[in-house]
Amino acid sequence: MKRQLILEDGTVFVGEGFGSDIERSGEVVFNTGMTGYQEILSDPSYCGQIITLTYPLIGNYGINRDDFESIAPAISGFVVKEAADFPSNWRNEMSLDEFFKEKNIPGISGIDTRKLTRIIRKHGTLRGMICSIERAEEDVLQQLKATVLPNDQVKRVSTKTAYPSPGRGRRVVLVDYGMKHGILRELNERDCDVIVAPCNITAPEILSLHPDGVMLSNGPGDPKDVPEALEMIRGIQGKIPMFGICLGHQLFALANGANTEKMKFGHRGSNHPVRDLQTGKVALTSQNHGYTVAEGSINGTDLKVTHIAINDGTIEGLKHNKYPAFTVQYHPEASPGPEDANYLFDQFMQMIEAVKSEGETTCQNVEI
Template identity: 75%
Template sequence: MKRQLILEDGTILVGEGFGSDVNTIGEVVFNTGMTGYQEILSDPSYCGQLVTLTYPLVGNYGINRDDFESIQPAIKGFIVKEASDFPSNWRNQMSLDEYFRMKNIPGISGIDTRKLTRIIRNHGTLKGAFCNIDEDAKTVLETLRAKPLANDQVKQVSTVAPYASPGRGNRVVLVDFGMKHGILRELNKRDCDVVVVPYHFTAEQILQLSPDGVMLSNGPGDPKDVPEAKAMIAGLLGKVPVFGICLGHQLFALSCGANTEKMKFGHRGSNHPVKDLATGKVAITSQNHGYTVEGDSISGTRLEITHVALNDGTVEGLKHKDYPAFTVQFHPEASPGPEDTNGLFDRFLEMVDIYKQGGVLNNA
């Protein structure tokens, strides 16, 4: 069945539909990863987005039970050059088409994804709409331009109630702004006693759980759409070690007086080089974000930049000068992507141990 992708700038791309046949509207973004489509489609940070994969063949190893990053995908749709009809892998349980039908998610294949990616790189992210080929493009375009994008994505993907993932080690409260399962897996591997809490928990509610450390998860959307987090994070600093990832990094910066801004087309992929300013080492990282911490806004705060992106110089890591707290913009748990920076989880737990033993409250 033919399907249209209509962009708010008037561009119309025609392809073949797969998955659900529902019409949908979302923000069109692109990811440059060559593998890991199952982790990408189930990453809560893509909530409300139409995700374009630049690698031309998608679905060739199918869908399996082990590689999900959430139980319920939050993406609005998938845009690919070619969707494999006959996946082949020993773990394969169903095709991409079968999975999307089951989850009521639309997809479109046969699209010139190189052209679409160039449009986004030149003009920035755009709103887009999936619709059937027989629908009037002018009417769809008018609806698309008039409809604002959602700004409650974190509320949509965060857990509604706290729950435990028990362990015998350090107790870590993980604030769920749209948490990928990879973060929880890394804490579980280190035998942490994890309590996952909703995004709107206050500092007082978190401290009542007697945490040894607090993690701020990744998540979707504009960090300024989560004002509850600013007071919560500020209330934790100096009382418990803090480690933030992606959206957690941006929210940490806002709580400390820095600013964030929307990027032209963001960082989404598994090959982004990041430099550690303390060691000079460069790591290849997995990233998925459309907002960044404004570098010039760091002056006048008690924050210090620890990592920068080599491609565009944007801020990729921060630490607090007075308290045991640090954050990174990239994903040390990867999922998908390289695990060059996985040791940051160990660094966080070392900080927790030092703090528990009465160590100095700094992050030098």
């Protein structure tokens, strides 16, 4: 079954369709990871996007029950060079084609993903549509040019009501802006008593839960589309230790007077080197973001840059100069990717203990 991917600049790729035959449009992005396609396609941070994987063979180990990062994938489409028809792995339960049919997600294979990636790297992310070969290019281009990218992705993927993931250790409120299951898993492994909260939870609601710490999760889209989070962050910082990841990092920056900006094509992959400015050590990290904290906007705030990306020098980590709060732009839970930065969850636990040992009323100026 022939299918086409049409970009807003007029570029047309013709390939073979798999998965659902529904037509979908979205922002076309690329991920350079060589493994972990199941975690990638189920990452809520890709809500509304069409993912291109640069590794040429995808689906060779199938789909299994264990590697999902969300229950319902939120992507708009999937683009690969070759989709394996007959996966082989002891954990395999179904093929990519079967899975995407079940989830009503369109895919296209057999196109030059290297060419597509070069176009995105040169021109930046573009709107695109996966559609039937019968669709007229002119009609699709007009539709794409009239398409306004959504700004409600966080609300789409966040839990609607709070729920517990019980433990007998420290109580952590995990604010779900599009949480990957790997984050919850890391907290569970440390026996935290986790309460997963919706994206619109308020500071008084968080404080009423009497948490020992708060985590701001990853999530999709532009952080400026979640203004209600900024008031909440300002209302709890200095009162509760805080750790932010990816979108949570950007929201933390905005709440403290910094600015964010859209990147040309973002960071999406599992081998991005990041330097810890305090120790000088470099970690290979998993990343998925299209926005970054603007470097110059840190000046005049109470924030300090702690980590930078080696490839382009963008900000990858922040800490507050007065309050026990720190954030990173990358994913310390990996899923998929290297686990070099997993220690940050332990650092968060240490920060919580340091605050508790100083007393709940002296949360300011606690150092690890």
